[in-house]
Amino acid sequence: MRLSRYFLPVLKETPSEAQIVSHRLMLRAGMIKQSAAGIYSWLPLGYKVLKRIEQIVHEEQIRAGHIPMLMPTLQPADLWKESGRYDAYGPEMLRIRDRHDRDMLYGPTNEEMITDIFRSHVGSYKDLPLTLYHIQWKFRDEVRPRFGVMRGREFLMKDGYNFDLTKEAALHAYNRHLVSYLRTYERMGLQAIPMRADSGPIGGDDTHEFLVLAETGESEVFYDSQITDLRFGDRAIDYDSVEECQAVLEEFTSRYARTDETHDAEVFAQIPVERQRVARGIEVGQIFYFGTKYSDAMGALVDDGQGGRVPVHMGSHGIGVSRLVGAIIEASHDDKGIIWPEGVTPFHVGIVNLKQGDAACDGACEDLYKAFTAKGLEPLYDDRSERAGAKFATMDLIGLPWRITVGPRGLGAGVVELTSRRTGESEELSLEAAVARVAEIYAPHM
Amino acid sequence: MRLSRYFLPVLKETPSEAQIVSHRLMLRAGMIKQSAAGIYSWLPLGYKVLKRIEQIVHEEQIRAGHIPMLMPTLQPADLWKESGRYDAYGPEMLRIRDRHDRDMLYGPTNEEMITDIFRSHVGSYKDLPLTLYHIQWKFRDEVRPRFGVMRGREFLMKDGYNFDLTKEAALHAYNRHLVSYLRTYERMGLQAIPMRADSGPIGGDDTHEFLVLAETGESEVFYDSQITDLRFGDRAIDYDSVEECQAVLEEFTSRYARTDETHDAEVFAQIPVERQRVARGIEVGQIFYFGTKYSDAMGALVDDGQGGRVPVHMGSHGIGVSRLVGAIIEASHDDKGIIWPEGVTPFHVGIVNLKQGDAACDGACEDLYKAFTAKGLEPLYDDRSERAGAKFATMDLIGLPWRITVGPRGLGAGVVELTSRRTGESEELSLEAAVARVAEIYAPHM
Secondary structure (H helix, E strand, O other): OEHHHOOOOOOOOOOOOOOOHHHHHHHHOOOEEEEEOOEEEEOHHHHHHHHHHHHHHHHHHHHOOOEEOEOOOEEEHHHHHHHOHHHHOHHHOEEEEOOOOOEEEEOOOOHHHHHHHHHHHOOEHHHOOEEEEEEEEEEOOOOOOEOHHHEOOEEEEEEEEEEEOOHHHHHHHHHHHHHHHHHHHHHOOOOEEEEEOOOHHHOOOEEEEEEEEOOOOOEEEEEEHHHHHOOOOOOOOOOOOHHHHHHHHHHHHOOOEEEOOOOOHHHHHOOOHHHEEEEEEEEEEEEEEEEOHHHHHHOOEEEOOOOOEEEOEEEEEEEEHHHHHHHHHHHOEEOOEEOOOOOOOOOOEEEEEOOOOOHHHHHHHHHHHHHHHHOOOOEEEEOOOOOHHHHHHHHHHHOOOEEEEEOHHHHHOOOEEEEEOOOOOEEEEOHHHHHHHHHHHHHHHO | OEHHHOOOOOOOOOOOOOOOHHHHHHHHOOOEEEEEOOEEEEOHHHHHHHHHHHHHHHHHHHHOOOEEOEOOOEEEHHHHHHHOHHHHOOOOOEEEEOOOOOEEEEOOOOHHHHHHHHHHHOOEHHHOOEEEEEEEEEEOOOOOOEOHHHEOOEEEEEEEEEEEOOHHHHHHHHHHHHHHHHHHHHHOOOOEEEEEOOOHHHOOOEEEEEEEEOOOOOEEEEEEHHHHHOOOOOOOOOOOOHHHHHHHHHHHHOOOEEEOOOOOHHHHHOOOHHHEEEEEEEEEEEEEEEEOHHHHHHOOEEEOOOOOEEEOEEEEEEEEHHHHHHHHHHHOEEOOEEOOOOOOOOOOEEEEEOOOOOHHHHHHHHHHHHHHHHOOOOEEEEOOOOOHHHHHHHHHHHOOOEEEEEOHHHHHOOOEEEEEOOOOOEEEEOHHHHHHHHHHHHHHHO
């Protein structure tokens, strides 16, 4: 993309309404615009990051054997009356009446609707196990929406639902989700720690939240410092293997890690003092096993293969897709702006032309642009007639992890400058070497 | 995907509530499930088609130089009060009141919101031309939703908005959209004819609807038969060229083609009788130029470079993404089921194992599965222990354009059978040749 043809409305001033750094930087970098309290338009740069995150979530869900579909945003109230949650949910549920005076709602979650789909079409153990998921906009009518997309009202979420014949099979689905989530967050450059949590209105006993450590996190968290040394990495995993998934669960959940809701000071005190950590975290996902809560209430029964009809065991598993955009910024920024991890950056590399209009500089930038595009990488080429300082400030603000600077002096010596946004370190390389180097950096992410 | 692990709830019975063939087939093929009148869940097979269509729309919009973003589903009523449409829109607008008693609505279209974004960030002719678009769920509270996803209430639509300094520039944007739409529909295997139309509540004088000819179309259309001989094909086009886009517009709109709203019997009568056609059509898109209607009302002014401040010229341009799924089926089916065009098929090829459990058959199917996957093609492998007739009926119903049948007799002779869903014709090929042949067929669509 050429910046002269893009829509990137960066702000020079820091918006006064934004209380946390991710909200400030998303507004300043022209990623979002508020249209109503807690409701945002995703401007082109923000939209690109949102799509990258969504794509990673899709890929990892499909890798785990989960099947994508899509449920609508609006739901009939009747389904929620069946489960008993219509009255229980409270004022955070946006209730709507249509032109025929039918009670509807903007879905905050989809346990009822997916259970209805399941009971309409599945009647036998032979069709199990089954995990369906979707990524769809949801709405929670927060009384005080704030922190930008971190606590918005209209938000994008992946929610998935497993259906299994037995509790044991459902717990394997739970473990499988935990493993897939570890992979998902690591691909985004995040360390998200599974912590034992409280189930809240979804119900159920088994639940873990995934928390990203950040000073601005809304939850206080308590953990054993050994947990931050764990990495899932790119190890091979057979998602059908009960043992392999169970082993990962144990590896990542056996050390103490809890939110304030489940914190137990006595147990925490047993950790060696030098490993005790108290910090703040941002919740970016949660997994639940809740057994037959919804299948009992809504009659989702299957033939068990032994002449019986039994309620199906379920769980639900969510990733906050739009919230992740803010969480990643909270975890990765500096005074100059955002620092995108390679896995989610909106453009792979920025090209800064120090002397727009100079034939050699323009030509070299065009060559770089074509070379990156040919390799499947997306460059953002700052082809505006601006001073170098302004171009660097924009690139630093929007946070592309790699920048190539093209100037007449370097070109005279046959080189351009490749700069890491994270470290600020630069190296001089030929055009070809610079393209090869960037392609090599992104190879694990393609 | 292996069918034994998929969620494909095909129905044996024809659902009584479905009045048109696309609705019947989408229900029977397990593509959708109604959750409320005019509101559907997209089951896995339907979701895949929806995503293929969405992807083609994205690719062609980006090719034309238009910039993707995303606006929210809910909008504040205030914006619509500014334009005067809040009161004018009528009961099809779903009006919502939030917990703080603020008036909101579920967006049926986005002229107001995009104009608000524009006026907040753009103030100079230097930032023009600009075309922004998004693909988002919208809502129209139809009094009698029917015909499945063809006239649903919650529907997915691409809507794009151009901003230009002059009427001339805005008309180029109009033409550019027309060209990009021709390409878009052809990639989906559709012939969509641009017809002069009525502008309705969007406003403006210049507007064309794109109609797909189908017996079940909701509009009566009148056209010169020469128009159905036109193809855009894969000709190169420079979207920045005013002349090239204008020439395509003239080529595709100079012959008579109108909906009943704009039909002129006298002009129609001047076409040679043997070329006069009266048929029915399904609207799958519409483009508008409406000048300064919204920029005047909402104060979207730019510095014109000559000391003046002028309202920006705009147009809006829509493609009915979810509706297209139904329209394609209306245009492409037979008594046995759907016939997907290669560009939008949910899976590229079906693999039918005639003797599940036979080592040679299972092995050959696995080899085919791996070979297709390695080529970036998605097979659907019917690995169930069903009779051949049931497997063929399912494949015919869900409409994959190519099927490979693997049986012991053929394997004995070293061949499998490749069958076209459209013609029913089969040929016997070695496994390698069958894979190569299917890959060749899809090469233009990859």
